[in-house]
Amino acid sequence: MTVQGLDVEVQGNIGELTVALALHAAPGPTVIVGPNGAGKTSLLMFILGAMSPAQGQITLDGRALFDHARGIDVPVENRQIGFLPQRYALFPHLDVLGNISYGLSGRPPPERARLARAALRELGVEDLAARRSDQLSGGEAQRVALARALAHGPRALLLDEPLAALDASLRRDVRRFLAAQLRTLAIPTLIVTHDHADAEAFGGEVVVIEHGTVTQRGRLAVIATNPATDFVRQFVHEEPAPRTP
Amino acid sequence: MWSAALGTLSALLLLLVLLPVVALLVTASPRDLLRGLADPLVGPAVQLTLATTTLSLLAIVACGTPLAWLLAHRRTRRWRLVETLIQLPVVLPPAVAGVALLLAFGRRGLLGPLLGHAGIGLPFTTAAVVLAEVFVAAPFYVQPAIAAFRRLDPDLVLVARTLGASRPKVFFSVALPIARSALAGGAALSWARALGEFGATLMFAGNLGGRTQTLPLAIYTALESDLRTAQSLSIVLVVVAFGLLVAIRAGGRS
Numbered sequence: 191m192t193v194q195g196l197d198v199e200v201q202g203n204i205g206e207l208t209v210a211l212a213l214h215a216a217p218g219p220t221v222i223v224g225p226n227g228a229g230k231t232s233l234l235m236f237i238l239g240a241m242s243p244a245q246g247q248i249t250l251d252g253r254a255l256f257d258h259a260r261g262i263d264v265p266v267e268n269r270q271i272g273f274l275p276q277r278y279a280l281f282p283h284l285d286v287l288g289n290i291s292y293g294l295s296g297r298p299p300p301e302r303a304r305l306a307r308a309a310l311r312e313l314g315v316e317d318l319a320a321r322r323s324d325q326l327s328g329g330e331a332q333r334v335a336l337a338r339a340l341a342h343g344p345r346a347l348l349l350d351e352p353l354a355a356l357d358a359s360l361r362r363d364v365r366r367f368l369a370a371q372l373r374t375l376a377i378p379t380l381i382v383t384h385d386h387a388d389a390e391a392f393g394g395e396v397v398v399i400e401h402g403t404v405t406q407r408g409r410l411a412v413i414a415t416n417p418a419t420d421f422v423r424q425f426v427h428e429e430p431a432p433r434t435p
Numbered sequence: 436m437w438s439a440a441l442g443t444l445s446a447l448l449l450l451l452v453l454l455p456v457v458a459l460l461v462t463a464s465p466r467d468l469l470r471g472l473a474d475p476l477v478g479p480a481v482q483l484t485l486a487t488t489t490l491s492l493l494a495i496v497a498c499g500t501p502l503a504w505l506l507a508h509r510r511t512r513r514w515r516l517v518e519t520l521i522q523l524p525v526v527l528p529p530a531v532a533g534v535a536l537l538l539a540f541g542r543r544g545l546l547g548p549l550l551g552h553a554g555i556g557l558p559f560t561t562a563a564v565v566l567a568e569v570f571v572a573a574p575f576y577v578q579p580a581i582a583a584f585r586r587l588d589p590d591l592v593l594v595a596r597t598l599g600a601s602r603p604k605v606f607f608s609v610a611l612p613i614a615r616s617a618l619a620g621g622a623a624l625s626w627a628r629a630l631g632e633f634g635a636t637l638m639f640a641g642n643l644g645g646r647t648q649t650l651p652l653a654i655y656t657a658l659e660s661d662l663r664t665a666q667s668l669s670i671v672l673v674v675v676a677f678g679l680l681v682a683i684r685a686g687g688r689s
Contacts, residue, residue, distance in 0.1 A: 277588070
């Protein structure tokens with residue numbers, strides 16, 4: 191059976207934390223929230239292939255990325271998943287265009303340049319192409335990192351606290367832009383956040399992770415009327431949610 | 436009173452450090468120096484030193500870079516022990532290094548019989564000079580390389596892999612270029628150490644003109660007959676060392 195989207199069902203131990211996570215992310219945004227140390231980052235690392243769970247399966251559009259029982263553990267570079275880390279991790283030794291083309295290295299040079307420019311244009315930052323990547327503002331760096339993550343046509347996209355590195359003054363505009371961009375994507379998009387305003391802006395389903403497991407999931411409006419835990423109650427009523435470093 | 440004490444003690448140490456260097460530079464006329472450099476000891480020693488230190492640096496960089504990459508990412512107690520052990524030559528007296536090299540690679544050393552079977556005798560050959568230089572100079576490259584790789588943001592590596600890069604590609608296209616200036620600084624320090632290597636070389640490789648007599652050993656030999664030649668050679672080494680120091684500091688700032 192081929193199911194569109196990302197399916198995760200994994201168990202493992204990360205230090206002191208026992209993780210048992212199961213979730214389905216359909217194409218479109220899914221917002222992951224939860225307290226610090228609840229297993230959100232571990233979930234991203236499992237999906238990316240940077241860490242291997244002890245048990246379980248991870249499937250993307252019907253293709254097994256990880257299957258403990260069948261001995262499948264596809265290496266990171268073959269998973270076709272885009273990743274936007276919290277501080278964007280632009281390559282400091284490459285200019286903006288170099289950052290974007292990095293993921294296109296299997297293609298002939300003319301096509302590479304064309305695709306890289308198209309990815310920049312898509313995000314409205316084509317004029318930054320020759321800029322050094324350490325000379326970008328927070329908002330620009332995020333757009334470039336997003337362009338880089340999308341240029342090679344990933345089948346899923348993971349964003350780890352995409353707005354946390356930005357000044358509060360910038361955050362609202364960047365959030366609106368990012369939400370609009372993510373809505374146009376037809377791939378499963380997981381956004382880890384602490385911020386109630388993010389969950390509201392990005393839309394889609396909210397998945398709450400606490401103590402290594404999913405404690406509630408549903409549309410924000412739905413879980414707000416019926417919070418399953420203290421954390422969810424706090425999260426849906428506080429605006430904005432408390433920022434933890 | 437306090438300022439005077441600070442000033443006097445500082446000046447005393449500066450004097451002790453700088454006076455010998457100044458003496459080296461001012462007590463000979465340019466003509467003396469040129470005559471000193473014309474000594475038949477000089478040419479072969481310069482050639483041998485350049486050749487052996489280049490080889491040892493290549494070996495250190497070729498093997499030390501992967502070692503540093505491994506050590507930067509392994510945090511278990513066993514790997515930390517390896518990291519400490521690789522620093523050992525820094526604190527080891529050169530004479531001890533010489534004895535240790537003889538006991539490892541000498542004719543009666545640990546690897547002696549094995550090397551003997553293969554028809555290889557290391558002591559008192561140019562290869563022994565290179566070996567001694569690698570032994571004493573490697574930590575000066577490996578330690579800064581480990582530090583440089585540890586400073587690398589792990590997200591850069593992870594993102595590169597999500598963009599389709601294999602582990603080797605990430606190493607060559609992300610880690611090496613970003614760590615480049617730190618690695619070059621380490622390589623320069625390591626080269627400077629190899630350039631000055633004396634004790635271990637003397638004991639393990641001997642002092643044979645054209646084969647194992649590097650610049651420091653030539654200085655030692657010249658000292659017995661002609662102080663001017665020793666001085667000329669010393670000035671050559673001082674200039675090279677000082678140039679390296681300036682280059683490393685300039686590289687570290689950029």
